[in-house]
Amino acid sequence: MPEGHSVHRIAAQFARHFVGSVCRISSPQGRFGDASLIDGHTIVRSYAVGKHLFLEFDTGDSLHVHLGIYGAWDFAGAVQLDDTVSAAGGRMVQTAGRGTVVGEHEDSLASIGAPRRTRLRMGEHDSVTVALDSFPPDPVGQVRVRILTANAVADLRGPTVCEVVGPVRVAEIRDDLGPDPLVDRQGEERFLARVKRTGTPIGRALMNQKIVAGIGNVYRAEMLFRARLSPYLAANTLPDETLRALWTDWVGLLKIGVKTGQMLTMDGLTPARKRAALAHREDRHWVYRRAGEPCRICGTPITLDIMEARKLYFCRNCQGVAA
DNA sequence: TGCCCATGGTAAT
DNA sequence: TTACCCTGGGCAG
Numbered sequence: 001m002p003e004g005h006s007v008h009r010i011a012a013q014f015a016r017h018f019v020g021s022v023c024r025i026s027s028p029q030g031r032f033g034d035a036s037l038i039d040g041h042t043i044v045r046s047y048a049v050g051k052h053l054f055l056e057f058d059t060g061d062s063l064h065v066h067l068g069i070y071g072a073w074d075f076a077g078a079v080q081l082d083d084t085v086s087a088a089g090g091r092m093v094q095t096a097g098r099g100t101v102v103g104e105h106e107d108s109l110a111s112i113g114a115p116r117r118t119r120l121r122m123g124e125h126d127s128v129t130v131a132l133d134s135f136p137p138d139p140v141g142q143v144r145v146r147i148l149t150a151n152a153v154a155d156l157r158g159p160t161v162c163e164v165v166g167p168v169r170v171a172e173i174r175d176d177l178g179p180d181p182l183v184d185r186q187g188e189e190r191f192l193a194r195v196k197r198t199g200t201p202i203g204r205a206l207m208n209q210k211i212v213a214g215i216g217n218v219y220r221a222e223m224l225f226r227a228r229l230s231p232y233l234a235a236n237t238l239p240d241e242t243l244r245a246l247w248t249d250w251v252g253l254l255k256i257g258v259k260t261g262q263m264l265t266m267d268g269l270t271p272a273r274k275r276a277a278l279a280h281r282e283d284r285h286w287v288y289r290r291a292g293e294p295c296r297i298c299g300t301p302i303t304l305d306i307m308e309a310r311k312l313y314f315c316r317n318c319q320g321v322a323a
Numbered sequence: 324t325g326c327c328c329a330t331g332g333t334a335a336t
Numbered sequence: 337t338t339a340c341c342c343t344g345g346g347c348a349g
Contacts, residue, residue: 003330051331069331070343142343158343160332209332216330263330288330309337310331 002067004214005257007048008182010073012258014046014055014154017075021149023057028139028146028155034164035145037061043147050180050213052161054170055147061164063145064173068160076137077152177213181251182258188247195235195243202238203231203307206246211235215250218288221313222265223249225286230321231305231312266296287313 002010025039038057045056055063065071136153139146145156156162165173178194179187194211195202205211206220215223224231227246229238256264265285286296291304291313300317314321 006330066332068341069329070341071331072343158341160341207331218330220330311329 002051003216003219003257003263004048004050004180005254005263006261007051007053007067007214008254008258009261011046011048011053013073013075014043014053017077017152018055018147018149018154019043019046021152024146024148025063026146026148028143032145032162034063037164038063047183048180049174049183050177050209051216052173052177052213056170061166062170064161064163064165064170065145065156065159066161068158070158071160072157074140074155074157075152076155077135077149177209178211180213181247181254183213187251188244191247192240192243195238198235200235201232201307202229202235202246203312205235207308207310212247212250214254217310217312218263218285219250219253219265221288222263222286223253224314225319226265226267228318228320230319231307231314232321287315289313 020042022040022042023038025035025041027033027035038059038061042058043055044058045054047054047056051066053063053065053067055065057063067073136146136148139155141157143155143157144159144162147154147156179190181187184190191212195205198205198208198211200208203220203224206215206223207217223246226249227242229242229246235243253263253265256262263284265288287302290302292301294300295302295315295318298315298317300315302313303316303321305312305314316323
């Protein structure tokens with residue numbers, strides 16, 4: 001359930017370990033009927049746009065995956081870990097020469113995104129020893145798609161979207177998405193143009209993937225607090241410099257997220273605070289999931305509202321929202 | 324053990 | 337707006 005940063009990390013993982021390899025594609029769960037369209041073919045490109053992942057095959061078709069709120073990838077195999085590309089929204093298991101180890105040294109563990117983190121933390125308690133007796137390992141749980149090469153395997157569970165699409169459909173999906181800072185060179189101008197066409201509150205606009213791709217509920221709340229902006233202001237009434245500052249902030253936060261695997265949104269932390277933020281979710285954000293707790297700036301209890309059926313956290317005082 | 328909740332998005336109402 | 341998809345962690349009991 002990654003926001004955009006996690007999907008970029010997953011794309012990088014595929015680029016590193018799967019691009020250029022012939023892949024066996026299967027659906028252990030049986031619910032992915034398109035497997036035969038790409039089974040036995042080679043992945044030639046892996047990339048993310050917003051929260052969408054595309055694995056392009058030498059057939060010209062692409063596997064299009066959206067993790068939605070539950071989805072996750074698990075990686076395993078004889079793969080190299082590194083701090084910037086260890087699995088996000090999933091885990092990376094490493095097989096060594098003799099026997100195997102779970103490749104989760106502290107850095108990669110800390111850099112793993114979202115919901116599987118707790119399970120990984122438990123893995124940490126078990127320390128380093130989920131040995132794989134054989135490769136590939138048996139699928140665990142409801143695996144929609146398994147992508148297997150000679151050396152690595154990726155298992156996908158619980159996605160909202162998992163389909164094989166041709167280049168025309170890929171273009172349609174991409175055209176429908178707003179700019180992604182890591183994809184669009186002219187992203188800032190596209191963002192401004194799209195924001196100005198909407199009369200919705202900025203709190204909705206930031207979550208609208210047609211206006212800007214990759215922002216989710218955490219980044220939305222945090223970005224609005226960082227800008228000291230009310231979520232309820234009409235997006236198209238905001239000054240250009242405010243909108244440009246929001247875009248610039250998103251570019252920076254996304255880069256940090258891709259690098260660390262964490263949605264780190266609090267600037268200027270001391271090393272000790274930063275370690276705490278990495279270790280404890282409750283220390284990580286300005287307002288997200290802090291309803292009723294004192295604002296870190298002014299002490300006012302953080303407000304929780306529902307906007308479009310999603311929880312919206314903000315500080316009435318700092319962000320100038322009338323009661 | 325069983326419920327509640329979640330970093331999303333779509334289709335039905 | 338609401339229901340639903342579909343998975344797993346957290347937590348009350």
